[in-house]
Structure formats: C-alpha cells, structure tokens
Amino acid sequence: MFYKYNSKKLLFEPCYKELVIFSSVCFIIVASTLLGGIVIGKNTAEAQIIELEGGVHVLRHEDQPFSKEELVDMIKDLDIKHPHIVLAQSIVETGHWTSLVFRENHNLFGMKLANRRIRTAKGTQLNHAYYNNWQESVYDYAFYQCRYLSKVDSEKEYYDALDASYASTGKKYSETLKEVVEKQKLKDLFDDN
Numbered sequence: 001m002f003y004k005y006n007s008k009k010l011l012f013e014p015c016y017k018e019l020v021i022f023s024s025v026c027f028i029i030v031a032s033t034l035l036g037g038i039v040i041g042k043n044t045a046e047a048q049i050i051e052l053e054g055g056v057h058v059l060r061h062e063d064q065p066f067s068k069e070e071l072v073d074m075i076k077d078l079d080i081k082h083p084h085i086v087l088a089q090s091i092v093e094t095g096h097w098t099s100l101v102f103r104e105n106h107n108l109f110g111m112k113l114a115n116r117r118i119r120t121a122k123g124t125q126l127n128h129a130y131y132n133n134w135q136e137s138v139y140d141y142a143f144y145q146c147r148y149l150s151k152v153d154s155e156k157e158y159y160d161a162l163d164a165s166y167a168s169t170g171k172k173y174s175e176t177l178k179e180v181v182e183k184q185k186l187k188d189l190f191d192d193n
Helices: 068-077 083-094 100-105 134-148 155-165 171-183 186-190
Strands: 003-006 011-014 028-032 037-041 048-052 056-060 123-125 128-130
Touching (some): 068 134, 068 186, 083 100
Antiparallel strands (some): 028 037
16 A cells, blocks of 8 residues: 655545556655655666655656765755764664675665565565665665654654664664764764755
8 A cells, every 4th residue: 555645634645546657677665754745766867856746756766876975865855854863873783884784685774674664675684674775775764764753853852762762772872873973074964954
C-alpha cells in the first residue's frame, strides 16, 4: 500500500492514482513526508524533483557512487532534520564508511529491518537491513526520522531521542556524535540551510 501525506487533513491517505510506474525493471518505492508526499526513486540520468498534482513528488536519481559530498547533497535535498547529526551518525555507524555492513549492505546508519513503518530495505543481511544502493539507505533513514522523530525540534531533544531509542549505549552515543560533529565541523556543511 502506498500513502501520501494530506496536509489539509494532517494524515496519511492511501493513494492509487498518484502512483507512478517508470518501468518494470527499475522500480523502487520511497515515501517521504519530508517532501510532502510520495517519492519514487529510479535510476535515470540526473537527479530532479517533479511535482505532480495531489502533492506527489517523483525523485529520480542516478545511482551515484558514494561520496561524502553526495551524501551531504542528498541529506540537504531531502530536508532531513538536524542534518549534521545525521551525517555524524553515518560516520559513526560505518567507521567512516569502511564497515562491512556499509560495503555489503549499502547501510549508512546501522539500520535494522523496519517492520512497523514504510521502508526501502530489501531484507536482513549481516544482522542489519540491506539496500540496493546507499541512496535507499538515506531514504530509509528519512522514513525513520519522519515516523519516530518528527515531533522532535531541538538539537538536545534529538540527541536525547537517539540515546533513548537508536543505540543501546545510552548517553555515550550522543556524546560520540557530538564529538564527531565538533571535530569534523559538520555543521559548517549545512550552514546554507
């Protein structure tokens, strides 16, 4: 089932007519209320967002090789909340993008397979969610954030929420993230937001 966010009714509604199918070979579903509707990803020549009637957005992206710069751009494009913290999570969870879970699963955030929300993960491998490409991992994090952290506003609340639910290490997790944000000056990468 596919859903889109109806901002007038403040709820998600099933959508059938708005579903866009680009091809039977390259079809992947990605929904994001951060974009105000449904996002559908497919390998194409360049990235762009197209607004259709009913608030549906179609995001087409090239399956880019991973780079920190591409990740930063995608986090900005998806308007992910507290982007510097999210980037720090990616660095911490993958050991600067060197972990086996990242290399084999394309999993940037150490995500487990979600069962109670929309997801882009294809299944479980190495005890973590796996994706077709790293971009799907970013979409999945956006869904996680939208589902569980959408009411969190301040940076402190965001760190507290991550400590409470994301990592089993408690306050150590947010302290580690804060160190990475500070040492690598990650806020500077998102100053234009």
